[in-house]
Amino acid sequence: MNGAPSSLVSPGLWGFVAFFVLAIALYLLMRNMNARMRRMSYRAEELRREAEAGTDRNAAQGPSEADGPAAATPDEDRAAGGTAAGSTDTPPSEGPDGHHRTA
Numbered sequence: 459m460n461g462a463p464s465s466l467v468s469p470g471l472w473g474f475v476a477f478f479v480l481a482i483a484l485y486l487l488m489r490n491m492n493a494r495m496r497r498m499s500y501r502a503e504e505l506r507r508e509a510e511a512g513t514d515r516n517a518a519q520g521p522s523e524a525d526g527p528a529a530a531t532p533d534e535d536r537a538a539g540g541t542a543a544g545s546t547d548t549p550p551s552e553g554p555d556g557h558h559r560t561a
Contacts, residue, residue: 469477
């Protein structure tokens, strides 16, 4: 190549411009990633606090109507004429009306 030694060959102006553009892109990507990580960490911490506050509130109030009716023990349920909690009179393949379900 014209007999010029390789130590005199440089990337030139376009090499510098390409490197500079890559450096700016890397800076912007890192900045964006750090902002997203901070936001994600903040949201996770806030969700954890809400869950703890909800657990504390529920424990202090006791069971509510929103939780459903208080479950009777199987003996109380049978004495009242019902079935034990979790048991049914019909096999799982039959619906409540006694007819077989189709998938």
